[in-house]
Amino acid sequence: MLELKAEPLTAEAFAPFGDVIDTRIAESFPINAGRTRRYHDLAKVETLGEEARALISIFVSQPVEVPLTLDFLERHPQGSQAFMPLHEERFLVVVAPPGDTIDPAEVRAFVTDGRQGVNYRAGTWHAIQSVLEREGEFLVVDRGGAGNNCDEHPLAIRVTLD
Ligand SMILES: NC(=O)N[C@@H](O)C(=O)O
Numbered sequence: 032m033l034e035l036k037a038e039p040l041t042a043e044a045f046a047p048f049g050d051v052i053d054t055r056i057a058e059s060f061p062i063n064a065g066r067t068r069r070y071h072d073l074a075k076v077e078t079l080g081e082e083a084r085a086l087i088s089i090f091v092s093q094p095v096e097v098p099l100t101l102d103f104l105e106r107h108p109q110g111s112q113a114f115m116p117l118h119e120e121r122f123l124v125v126v127a128p129p130g131d132t133i134d135p136a137e138v139r140a141f142v143t144d145g146r147q148g149v150n151y152r153a154g155t156w157h158a159i160q161s162v163l164e165r166e167g168e169f170l171v172v173d174r175g176g177a178g179n180n181c182d183e184h185p186l187a188i189r190v191t192l193d
């Protein structure tokens with residue numbers, strides 16, 4: 032069983048796995064005669080393969096128990112997958128770099144602060160959505176289209192928060 036302690040999520044630490052979506056670290060500019068500020072191009076949406084298209088969905092997730100025990104990580108080889116909390120929900124993020132196998136030494140666990148979303152780049156291994164404390168509602172942007180876009184890799188992991 033791989034034991035991991037979740038660390039606070041930062042864009043730098045998450046860079047090998049994708050993007051952190053956070054207005055606090057983003058470039059922005061005024062639009063609509065100054066009434067709106069656009070936080071622009073926050074994450075790279077990838078939609079690969081046959082009949083690929085971007086999907087916008089909403090996930091309503093029940094909270095996980097902590098310590099979080101996992102028995103697999105998954106990946107989406109044909110597209111990215113972004114999760115943005117709609118009510119400042121915190122969630123756990125467990126990731127490993129893209130590749131056909133997972134080196135347990137390269138698996139990382141993070142905890143978000145409620146203002147952060149994540150965008151897993153295509154092929155990044157990750158735990159399924161794991162919201163903390165209460166039911167969570169997330170805007171999800173990922174890839175639809177033909178062919179398989181979800182592989183699972185067995186791996187026993189236990190994630191603690193402190
Ligand atoms: N299956 C699905 O749409 N969600 C997972 O990919 C996930 O990462 O939660």
Ligand code: NI
Pocket residue numbers: 105107112157159
């Ligand atoms: Ni996923």
